[in-house]
Amino acid sequence: MHILELPSFFTPYGGEFCLEQAKALRSLGHEVRILSNVQLGLSISKLRFFTYPYGRSWHEADGVPVFQTLMRGYPKQVRRNMERWVAVVRSMFADYVRQHGKPDVVHAHCAKWAGYAAMLIADNYGVPYVITEHMSLHTFQSEFGTAPSSSWQIPLLRKAYERAKMVIPVAEELVDDISCYFGKNYRWQAISNMIDVDFFAFRSRSPQSGRPFRFVCSAINEWRKGYDVLLAAFDQMEEKNAELHICGRGTDLPTFGRSLNGLASASRIFVHGDLNKQQVRDLLWQCDALALATRGEVQPLVLLEAMSTGIPYVSTEKVPRCERLEGAAHIVPVDDVVAFAKTMDALVRKGFAGGERVSEQVRQMASPAVVARQIEEVLKSAVG
Helix, strand or coil: CEEEEEECCCCCCCCHHHHHHHHHHHHCCCEEEEEEEEEECCCCCHHHHHHCCCCEEEEEECCEEEEEEEEECCCCCHHHHHHHHHHHHHHHHHHHHHHHCCCCEEEEECHHHHHHHHHHHHHHHCCCEEEEECCCHHHHHHHHCCCCCCCCHHHHHHHHHHHCCEEEECCCHHHHHCHHHHCCCCCECCCCCCCCCCCCCCCCCCCCCCCCEEEEEECCCCHHHCHHHHHHHHHHCCCCCEEEEEECCCCCCHHHHHCCCCCCCHHHEEEEECCCHHHHHHHHHHCCEEECCCCCCCCCHHHHHHHHHCCCEEEECCCCHHHCCCCCEEEECCCCHHHHHHHHHHHHHHCCCCHHHHHHHHHHHHCHHHHHHHHHHHHHHHHC
16 A cells, blocks of 8 residues: 555654554555654744754655655744644645655544644545544643633544544544544544564563562653652552652653652652653663553553563553553552552562563554554555
């Protein structure tokens, strides 16, 4: 198949999901390229806004051809920026067709706004489209307000969902979560995001005797990740022979450091700041369990990465069912500090002996080979 991946956002603002899936689909023998229009924000980075190049260009990202434009957004002009973004994507698609011909299918990542642009492209060119949805209810709430909402964006996105050949939520719970905005009048099939299971490979941990039990939390420093609950729970634990290792963007800021003030357990909490992929993996290999007191997720990849290396996790009811692997998942209510502390205590006392089994379960669910085959079948069906 000739597949065109169309991300709603891409480098330097993420886009890893799109790139990893493109690489996996190429490994199956498909002709895959990425068409990316990135809106640079003045408030996010003045340096990027004023120094990054203009115009359209081709480059390769990990062997995948990328056709990219860097567009400057107008400050606080949401609707105008959306209309410009979609117009640029449609113009880029016309250029793409002149160079490479029409793709068999467009695979959009997130309805907002790649899925909507893919719908307009389908109207003009008759090319079917599929949407993989990564955005959480929390993200939509932050932009549209609490449902029911009269936001002008909702009818456009609802139409994009309804006219797609298939919507692929990365966890089945997402369909119910966002139905308050978009309903359920569309075809969908849940498919997990993928992780590099060979990179996040299983590794045996050193014996517990003679050393502390090590918890790790890898998450951006924001309210949704529940660091306030995690720190309070760790401070309340009865088992004191335990450490908490923290990494993630913003965790090395002074404001986060002040949140440790007054904690009796502060000397056993180690903040590593923003780590790269290899550093995160190496930290996981040194720890015995992951703890994430999340208040809202779609499918947290850090849980899959942790289990792939062979450790269990403690998290909340916001974790989707697909990640609740037996023996490895320890689920507590959201914002319940006492329950979180007791569950962490129980893990320290009991330990975990099912690392290899859980690592293999993750491989069968989220490896690039498995996920790519599932996506391939959806795209074939869309073309057929």
